[in-house]
Amino acid sequence: MHAFDLVGVKRNDLGELPGRLGYKKIFYLGRDCEIVEGIREQVGGKGVIRSGNHEVVAKMLRQTWVIGMLPNNDSISKLDLQAVKDNEKSVLLPLADVVCADESARQQKLGRMRTLVRNLLRFKVPFLLVSLAEDRESLLSSAQMVEVAGFIGIDEMRARQAVCRLGELI
């Protein structure tokens, strides 16, 4: 199985690093995929919705170019989880937010992420693991992604599958 990641770093900054980190390919925000926060038409490649408004989320999840949704303030409501599941989309879990958080905010983010993971597993909602790293220092190797996923409550087999599924969607 090949691992994939989605990052916000500029492509020129990474060079051959993706291969060494254990990824077959790294996708870049702004080029391969974009974060959408409101209702709009497709502009480039695939999109990921991030919004606290359920109507916006439900409408955008019906679009074929939207592959899933990101947590808004580290949480997703149960209505939105149901919409993700009904539309056969996925929830993207950004791990760099948790790992790179300040000491004061880390415990809170970890707790919220664990609650989200618990809900995802309980309601059997498909999910992907991505880093969404904004700089080179925030990147994680594929092995680290699986370990951090284990830390927030995802078993190893599911974590490995979640790291590999992004390539099928983008």
Next chain:
Amino acid sequence: MIFKKKLRYILVESSGALNFSGLEAAESLRKAMLGFMGQLHYFRANPKVVSHLGGSAFILSTNRGYEKSAILALSFIRNIGGEKVGLYTIRTSGTVRSLKSYFLENYAGWATGKGGS
């Protein structure tokens, strides 16, 4: 009975060059791992830098069974010696030799000190 020490070795790459010839980087790494693992877990894992390869890669040893904890702790470390850094776990193995041969195969040019991207 002879109790053989069973170790696991981790190949780690950092986003910037780390100078392990002095004590500052090693001490800073030790303190950071101690902070994330806690004294009890750190004592059981006993992580140590055993080999420094090229400009920003090194091999860390831990007691077998605690390599996952070490990998997790390395993921959370953002600062070594006052500098912002990212530590990437590349590979784990039971011998230093296999990691060194992997490093020489895949990090062409690093062995001569030219560094990598």
